[in-house]
Amino acid sequence: MKSMATRRQHLKVLRSASLAEASQRAYASDIRHYRMHQGRLPATPTQVALYIAQWSPVHAFATLTRRMAALDRWHRSQGIASPVKSIIVQEAIRGVRRIYGGPQRQVRAITAKDLSQLVKAAKRPSTFRKNDNQASSSTRILRDSALLLLGFSAALRRSELVALQISDLKVDKRGMTVHIRRSKTDPYGRGQSIQIPWGTRVALCPIRSVQAWIEHADLSSGLIFRSVDRYGNVGTAGLSPQSVALIVKRLAALAWGEKAAAEFSGHSLRAGFCTDAVQRGMSIFAISQMTRHRSVESLGRYVRAEP
Structure with missing residues (x-):
């Protein structure tokens, strides 16, 4: 029988493997950005909504959407209710989509x-x-x-x-x-x-x-x-x-x-x-x-x- 410490370590590996490496890197980068510019985690719905207001004129809608997914995952992984699901944050996201959410940039093809x-x-x-x-x-x-x-x-x-x-x-x-x-x-x-x-x-x-x-x-x-x-x-x-x-x-x-x-x-x-x-x-x-x-x-x- 494996020890509790060994099982916990293996569980950590399994949970990490649930996301592709590229997604793990992207989410980690998103969390770092949030911490640098908004501060504390866990976050309140108001803090997250203000973060969206700050960065929506700068970043693409897809970038903000991914950052919300990273914040949502971080809170849920800690067993904490996600502020991303709150009404104020969801309304802010819908507002960004209506104001800034144009078509995604397409890179030029190499024929x-x-x-x-x-x-x-x-x-x-x-x-x-x-x-x-x-x-x-x-x-x-x-x-x-x-x-x-x-x-x-x-x-x-x-x-x-x-x-x-x-x-x-x-x-x-x-x-x-x-x-x-x-x-x-x-x-x-x-x-x-x-x-x-x-x-x-x-x-x-x-x-x-x-x-x-x-x-x-x-x-x-x-x-x-x-x-x-x-x-x-x-x-x-x-x-x-x-x-x-x-x-x-x-x-x-x-x-x-x-x-x-x-x-x-x-x-x-x-x-x-x-x-x-x-x-x-x-x-x-x-x-x-x-x-x-x-x-x-x-x-x-x-x-x-x-x-």
Whole structure:
């Protein structure tokens, strides 16, 4: 029989696992923000409502909604009645929706044509950081090219892309099978697999690009996409989802300028696949098999109009 202390510790692990890691990080950040700007926890309904009034002109409605969810969860996890459910807070939220709750910002999609320009940008000497040597630059070129091409061709979310391991990829004459261990639509880790065909253009083939990166980095197991230091050494730690966004923005700035780069994010690769697929006449069923969207409505949010 396990001791009470052991059972309590295991219960803590189970409760923590009930939320995806990304959600845990977001909620923790939201609670920190509330504490910095409003103060005490537990909070009263009036304190929460005043917090909403303070930040509603600054933050997107989606951000405030998530912060309310974080506060609600914090109080309920402590066995305390949630102030978020109070009338004053609910009325404040509805007021924010009516006054500020416009359409959610959509990042620009990276289509196949855009992807070609980004890969070219990755290979320019101007992409090298000031203190990098040639080895670091060459290594980063291979990593960033593979990340862009695989992220686009497999319509991967940022978190899925950086979580991929060597053992998740299987290559044969038909192409590459990518096994996604866990995702937003598969929170319990049952696993999903998708098939990527060989590219018709060698320079833009995701399979050849990933193979070149893995061979150059001398990877035999573990995470595929990793940090690269100024001397060209490949680290053991994987990239973060935010790293994907930073890579995309950096290359977009080189390809189209700083102003245009602000329109892109890590989501641009997945949106680009969806947009490109629709423009090529690919069926919604075939697209959703790749993207693993649960509904046509959610898939539609990733399809952009012609730029």
